[in-house]
Amino acid sequence: MTELKYLIFLGCAIPYRVSAYEISTRRVAEKLGIKLVDMPNYNCCGLPVDPVSHELTLALAARNLCVAEQQGLNIMALCPGCAGTLRKVNKMLKEDRKLKELVNGYLKETGLEFKGNIEVKHLIQALAEDIGFEKIKGAVQKPLNTLKVAEHNGCHVLRPVKYIGFDDPENPLILKNLIEATGAKCLDYMDETECCGAPIIGVNEEIPLQLAKDKLRHIKDAGAQAMVTICPFCHMMFDTNQSRIERIFNETFGLPVLHYPQLLGLAMGFSPEELALKELRVDASKLVSIL
Amino acid sequence: MSETKETEFKGAEQTIVLKITDIDPKFKYEINKIPGAEKIMLCFQCGTCTADCPIARFSDTYRPRQILRMTQLGLKSRVLSSDLIWLCAACFACVDHCPQDVEIASVLRALRNLAVKGGYLPAVYKELTSNILQTGLAYKIPDSRLKRRGEIGLPSLPKADLESVNKLADATGFLKAIQTRRT
Numbered sequence: 089m090t091e092l093k094y095l096i097f098l099g100c101a102i103p104y105r106v107s108a109y110e111i112s113t114r115r116v117a118e119k120l121g122i123k124l125v126d127m128p129n130y131n132c133c134g135l136p137v138d139p140v141s142h143e144l145t146l147a148l149a150a151r152n153l154c155v156a157e158q159q160g161l162n163i164m165a166l167c168p169g170c171a172g173t174l175r176k177v178n179k180m181l182k183e184d185r186k187l188k189e190l191v192n193g194y195l196k197e198t199g200l201e202f203k204g205n206i207e208v209k210h211l212i213q214a215l216a217e218d219i220g221f222e223k224i225k226g227a228v229q230k231p232l233n234t235l236k237v238a239e240h241n242g243c244h245v246l247r248p249v250k251y252i253g254f255d256d257p258e259n260p261l262i263l264k265n266l267i268e269a270t271g272a273k274c275l276d277y278m279d280e281t282e283c284c285g286a287p288i289i290g291v292n293e294e295i296p297l298q299l300a301k302d303k304l305r306h307i308k309d310a311g312a313q314a315m316v317t318i319c320p321f322c323h324m325m326f327d328t329n330q331s332r333i334e335r336i337f338n339e340t341f342g343l344p345v346l347h348y349p350q351l352l353g354l355a356m357g358f359s360p361e362e363l364a365l366k367e368l369r370v371d372a373s374k375l376v377s378i379l
Numbered sequence: 380m381s382e383t384k385e386t387e388f389k390g391a392e393q394t395i396v397l398k399i400t401d402i403d404p405k406f407k408y409e410i411n412k413i414p415g416a417e418k419i420m421l422c423f424q425c426g427t428c429t430a431d432c433p434i435a436r437f438s439d440t441y442r443p444r445q446i447l448r449m450t451q452l453g454l455k456s457r458v459l460s461s462d463l464i465w466l467c468a469a470c471f472a473c474v475d476h477c478p479q480d481v482e483i484a485s486v487l488r489a490l491r492n493l494a495v496k497g498g499y500l501p502a503v504y505k506e507l508t509s510n511i512l513q514t515g516l517a518y519k520i521p522d523s524r525l526k527r528r529g530e531i532g533l534p535s536l537p538k539a540d541l542e543s544v545n546k547l548a549d550a551t552g553f554l555k556a557i558q559t560r561r562t
Contacts, residue, residue, distance in 0.1 A: 098536070099516075100516040100517040100518045100520075101517075101518065103516075103520055103524070103525075103528070103536050104516075104518040104520050104524070105518075107527075107528070107531065107533065110533060111531065111532070111533065114533075126534055126537055127537060128537050129515075129537050129538060129539055129540040130515075130537060130539065131511070131515040131516065131539045131540065131543075131544050132511050132515060132516050132517045136504075136507045136508075136511070136517040137504075137507065137508050137511060137517075137553075138469070138488055139465070139488055139491040139492070139495075139504060140491070140492065140495050140500065140504050140507075140508055140553070140556075140557075141492060141495065141551060141552075141553040141556060142413070142414065142415070142488060142489070142492055143551035143552060143553065144547065144548060144551045144553040146551075147547040147550065147551050148511070148544070148547060151540075151543060151544075151547060187414070193550070194547055194550040194551050195547070196550075197546040197547075197549075197550055198540075198542075198543040198546050198547065200543075243468075243469075243470040243471060243472075244471075247470065247471035247472065247474065247475055248471040248474040248475055248482070248484075249475050250474075257472075257475055258475075279433075281472075282433045282470075282472075283433045283434075283468050283470035283472070285433065285434070285468055286468075287468040287469055287470075288434065288465070288466055288467070288468045290501070290502075290503030290504075290507075291462075291465045291466065291501050291503060292466060294437075295434055295437045295438055295466070296468075298437045299433055299434075299436075299437060364531070
């Protein structure tokens with residue numbers, strides 16, 4: 089069998105403030121037999137500048153894709169924003185010859201040319217498609233049978249359908265199944281597929297905080313003991329901002345928000361230290377102690 | 380967001396007072412040439428986008444349907460100078476649900492791109508773009524963070540190819556767009 093090897097695309101937000109997500113991903117990937125190669129001289133995926141210049145977004149994304157093509161490896165991104173953007177631009181450039189010519193024109197100065205011979209996946213897509221639920225179940229040493237959690241998919245892992253083509257954005261099941269592979273129960277709740285609001289927090293704080301507050305409330309009401317995310321921005325809204333949301337809206341949640349590979353890692357027998365659980369803003373030690 | 384802007388927008392729906400000189404009848408053709416915004420003319424104002432928009436749910440003024448109509452009508456300067464176009468979170472729920480296959484979020488992006496060319500750039504985007512030109516990444520990662528990676532067992536962060544990033548910013552016309560910005 090060929091070795092499962094990916095270029096790991098870290099993006100900007102993860103090295104900036106969410107190393108726990110990276111640490112836990114590297115741990116579980118290694119144990120599951122995914123070899124992660126650090127992507128040389130990558131740059132921002134392009135998404136943050138899309139509102140400013142769509143052309144620059146295309147060019148930045150395409151440059152990353154070309155670097156991967158030179159390495160001859162597919163990309164695995166941890167951030168849905170990066171995964172979504174690289175996946176979308178990859179598809180657009182592969183299918184639209186005129187657009188490819190335009191973007192290759194931008195790239196010419198840098199000595200690169202988009203060819204279109206690699207694929208891009210988000211972490212959960214790689215886990216679901218390349219490892220598979222059965223193998224993940226098989227890697228579980230300490231099933232989290234007593235745990236009830238709620239998931240929050242990052243929008244860009246799923247939408248827009250016509251560019252992403254992964255899972256069903258109206259009723260996403262893949263993250264749920266990945267969670268349930270650990271033995272934990274994944275609960276349904278209201279507005280499950282709704283955005284966390286993070287992308288506009290730089291221009292308006294009020295709306296995203298209300299959005300996140302509502303989701304935390306619905307998750308709490310559903311009876312979840314923890315929340316599981318797969319995006320550094322969603323994680324910031326629910327974990328980093330949780331105490332602020334509690335203060336502003338005079339509510340108490342105390343809901344630990346785990347990165348999916350942290351949850352999987354616990355079930356695979358890694359210690360909380362190995363998975364950097366201490367880096368979470370909302371204390372998860374009580375949760376871990378009951379597992 | 381300024382109070383006046385909100386009132387102006389509300390006004391557009393409540394009282395129909397449009398000066399013919401405020402209208403740019405060719406604006407829609409400027410927009411429908413932009414990739415992703417091609418189908419703007421197919422919007423028949425059903426309001427599915429607004430109904431499905433998580434931001435609209437918590438805002439009294441942000442209505443994607445309304446922004447699309449104003450764009451079709453040619454209210455160019457009102458749309459491009461409005462703070463409201465910067466409220467789309469790009470969750471793409473509207474894109475998936477539009478019965479006319481209009482990429483609403485992409486129309487919003489096209490409007491923002493034009494607003495930038497017209498001299499409007501919110502501070503947060505100014506910072507993100509300047510970070511990208513200086514470091515290759517959207518955030519300036521402090522040295523302490525970079526050093527800490529080694530201490531916690533992570534490989535060092537690859538250095539971005541800044542020369543290439545800046546060449547791309549130049550080739551795409553981005554540098555020119557932000558230099559001509561009115562500040």
